[in-house]
Amino acid sequence: MNLSVIGGGSWGSTLAQVLTDNGHSVLVYDINPVYVDKINHQKHPFFDEPLKDIKATNNLKEALEFSDLILLSVPTKAMRDVLKEINSLINSKKSFVNVSKGIEPETLKRVSEIVKEEINPENLENYAVLTGPSHAEEVILRKLTLLTSASDNPEFAKQIQCIFSNDTYLRVYTSSDLIGCEVGGAVKNAIAVVSGILSGHGLGENARAALITRGILEIIRVVKVMGGKTETAFGLTGIGDLIVTASSENSRNFTAGKKIGSGINASKAVEESVQTVEGIRTIQAMHLLSIEKNIELPIIDIAYDVIFNNLSVEQAVAHLLTRDLKEEKLD
Numbered sequence: 587m588n589l590s591v592i593g594g595g596s597w598g599s600t601l602a603q604v605l606t607d608n609g610h611s612v613l614v615y616d617i618n619p620v621y622v623d624k625i626n627h628q629k630h631p632f633f634d635e636p637l638k639d640i641k642a643t644n645n646l647k648e649a650l651e652f653s654d655l656i657l658l659s660v661p662t663k664a665m666r667d668v669l670k671e672i673n674s675l676i677n678s679k680k681s682f683v684n685v686s687k688g689i690e691p692e693t694l695k696r697v698s699e700i701v702k703e704e705i706n707p708e709n710l711e712n713y714a715v716l717t718g719p720s721h722a723e724e725v726i727l728r729k730l731t732l733l734t735s736a737s738d739n740p741e742f743a744k745q746i747q748c749i750f751s752n753d754t755y756l757r758v759y760t761s762s763d764l765i766g767c768e769v770g771g772a773v774k775n776a777i778a779v780v781s782g783i784l785s786g787h788g789l790g791e792n793a794r795a796a797l798i799t800r801g802i803l804e805i806i807r808v809v810k811v812m813g814g815k816t817e818t819a820f821g822l823t824g825i826g827d828l829i830v831t832a833s834s835e836n837s838r839n840f841t842a843g844k845k846i847g848s849g850i851n852a853s854k855a856v857e858e859s860v861q862t863v864e865g866i867r868t869i870q871a872m873h874l875l876s877i878e879k880n881i882e883l884p885i886i887d888i889a890y891d892v893i894f895n896n897l898s899v900e901q902a903v904a905h906l907l908t909r910d911l912k913e914e915k916l917d
């Protein structure tokens with residue numbers, strides 16, 4: 587098959603390689619001419635591992651004409667504008683697979699909702715999210731990885747499963763819970779930032795285990811309020827992705843959090859990352875959601891105060907520890 591990859595950064599270029607490994611043809615589009623040039627010289631923009639048989643362009647129209655299956659791998663912050671541009675350039679039906687993990691703070695919308703708003707319905711054939719525990723650093727080395735493809739159209743979820751799966755390092759499951767999968771992938775980044783903050787502040791593995799456990803409950807509350815299924819949070823796209831992101835030095839979100847925990851200002855921590863850090867915006871979005879929907883998200887709410895209101899990490903930890911003592915409820 588032919589596929590167009592929109593966003594040739596860390597993840598987009600890595601997935602382009604997966605697709606090529608699986609026998610498909612890809613054309614990568616990116617706005618950054620340096621990345622386009624690197625890819626065309628079979629160099630990954632971020633990693634040492636060489637690419638093989640991948641072409642790139644900085645002409646979006648050319649990328650869209652290359653195929654009817656579009657992989658979206660730009661940061662969520664850029665997603666709406668990129669989709670507007672795509673919509674102005676297409677005049678036939680396209681299917682979209684999103685691999686970005688975020689929620690728009692201004693609207694509290696998931697990427698599937700943004701796609702529906704920005705792409706004319708007559709040009710929108712199918713939509714799926716492909717998500718799960720998958721640091722690009724490992725996938726590019728062909729290290730074993732499991733993902734989930736979720737769509738409202740089970741046939742399309744299966745098609746994406748077949749396109750991305752291979753016998754050597756990548757296995758894709760399907761899910762019909764698009765909302766649960768999208769929310770899990772986005773909100774785990776928020777918790778991963780907090781995990782980094784704890785680590786940067788000198789706290790240990792007990793604190794991290796506690797955070798992951800209590801953090802998944804916050805993910806479940808968001809999944810429920812947004813209309814997804816609780817059980818999805820216990821799968822690859824929820825707890826699976828939370829574990830890998832909240833405990834890995836490969837994670838941009840964890841790394842940004844670690845800097846904040848060691849005293850660096852949040853916007854500086856994000857600026858210092860050449861690659862996308864989604865979790866800070868997701869903390870902002872989830873804090874607004876907790877107010878709007880009156881749901882209890884104590885970890886995310888206090889992280890919001892640390893990041894946006896200069897609350898110290900000591901004060902944040904003290905706040906969490908002095909909440910009313912209660913029974914451990916798992917919902």
Ligand SMILES: NC(=O)C1=CN([C@@H]2O[C@H](COP(=O)(O)OP(=O)(O)OC[C@H]3O[C@@H](n4cnc5c(N)ncnc54)[C@H](O)[C@@H]3O)[C@@H](O)[C@H]2O)C=CC1
Nearest residue numbers: 593594595596597598617618660664686687721722861862
């Ligand atoms: N890196 C990883 O291991 C994984 C990343 N993701 C998600 O994938 C998304 C992208 O992340 P990364 O690839 O890591 O980020 P990145 O920062 O490495 O790459 C983003 C790419 O998008 C391009 N871009 C930005 N604005 C654009 C625009 N308007 N038009 C065209 N291209 C544009 C940038 O030039 C860059 O090449 C994020 O939502 C992230 O959460 C998901 C799974 C794994």
Ligand SMILES: O=C(CO)COP(=O)(O)O
Nearest residue numbers: 718719720721837838839
């Ligand atoms: O989503 C990811 C792993 O599944 C990547 O997380 P980071 O963006 O924090 O590196």
